[in-house]
Amino acid sequence: MKKIILIEDETSVVSFIKKGLQESGYEVSVAFDGRTGVQLVQANDFDLVVLDIMLPEMNGLDVCKEIRKTNQHVPILFLTALGTSENIVLGLESGGDDYLVKPFKFIELVARVKSLLRRSNGITQEIAEPEVDNEYVFQFSDLMVNDYTKKVTRAGDEISLTSTEYKLLLYFLNNPEKVISRAEILDAVWGVNYELGTNVVDVYVNYLRKKLDSQDDNKLIHTVIGMGYVLKKS
Numbered sequence: 001m002k003k004i005i006l007i008e009d010e011t012s013v014v015s016f017i018k019k020g021l022q023e024s025g026y027e028v029s030v031a032f033d034g035r036t037g038v039q040l041v042q043a044n045d046f047d048l049v050v051l052d053i054m055l056p057e058m059n060g061l062d063v064c065k066e067i068r069k070t071n072q073h074v075p076i077l078f079l080t081a082l083g084t085s086e087n088i089v090l091g092l093e094s095g096g097d098d099y100l101v102k103p104f105k106f107i108e109l110v111a112r113v114k115s116l117l118r119r120s121n122g123i124t125q126e127i128a129e130p131e132v133d134n135e136y137v138f139q140f141s142d143l144m145v146n147d148y149t150k151k152v153t154r155a156g157d158e159i160s161l162t163s164t165e166y167k168l169l170l171y172f173l174n175n176p177e178k179v180i181s182r183a184e185i186l187d188a189v190w191g192v193n194y195e196l197g198t199n200v201v202d203v204y205v206n207y208l209r210k211k212l213d214s215q216d217d218n219k220l221i222h223t224v225i226g227m228g229y230v231l232k233k234s
Contacts, residue, residue: 002047002117005029007037007063008079009055013102017050020106021113034058038066046074048116053080053091061094068095073163075116079104092203097164098190099200115191120163138173141220141233143212145173154212164189165208172221172231181228205229 004021008014009032018028029044031037035057041049049067053060064076078091078099088099097119098112136148142155147170152159161169171188172180182201190200205221213219222230 001025001027003027003029003045004048004050004113005031005037005040005044005046006050007031007034007055007060008050008052009033010052013052013079016106017109020110024110026113032056034060034063037063041067041074042070047120048113049074049076050113051076051078051096053078061090064091064094064096068162072160073120075120075163077112077116088199089203092200093207095162097162116163118191119167119189138170140173140176140231141218143173143220145170159211161208161211164204165211168204168208169212172229176231179224179227179230184228 002025004026006014006017006021006028008017008030011032014030014032018030021028029040029046031040034055037049037051037055038058040046051060051063055063058066060078060080064078067074067076075098076096078088078096079102080088080091080099081102088101091099097116100109100112136146138145138147144153145151150166152161152166152169168185168189171185185201185205189204209219209221213221219234220231222232222234224230
């Protein structure tokens with residue numbers, strides 16, 4: 001049974017989400033403030049964090065940053081009534097993997113939960129051996145990814161990625177030099193039907209760029225206006 005922690009201070013929302021997730025077969029723990037939520041995540045092995053932004057003691061953005069200091073892999077789903085692009089970007093850049101704007105239908109929450117858990121399964125598994133043969137190793141320019149150990153380096157420097165960033169990068173590496181549309185990326189990386197016009201792809205591509213493309217003259221992820229993105233040498 002997958003273990004989920006819900007960090008939310010509205011009792012009516014907590015009751016609604018907890019009951020529904022339990023009926024869907026998940027084990028659900030609850031924290032009613034941000035500081036308690038951080039402590040519970042650090043002390044337990046959860047498969048998913050569902051996190052509100054507006055919280056007492058410590059807001060959701062700071063909670064997410066604290067979690068990411070010690071755990072890069074647990075998926076974090078933001079719940080927010082602040083549906084502006086600016087607030088969504090802040091949530092994703094603080095280390096979140098996805099977001100859902102209140103009010104939402106429970107079926108949509110379950111779809112996001114299932115998608116995040118599916119994506120994290122292959123990334124958080126324990127690795128017994130540090131190195132394997134080359135079928136697990138992807139190299140493009142000075143970027144190298146070992147999909148067995150989940151280690152990412154560029155020019156020898158190790159790069160820490162969240163589970164969503166890692167899957168996005170791996171998709172680019174599996175399609176080098178190919179122009180990939182936003183719709184293709186959504187289907188491959190998120191695996192659920194998002195509303196037309198969502199900017200989650202643009203947000204994540206830009207966030208991945210910040211971690212990979214520190215050198216202005218050697219960028220790897222390029223925008224193809226009106227078509228999508230491509231992984232290629234400058």
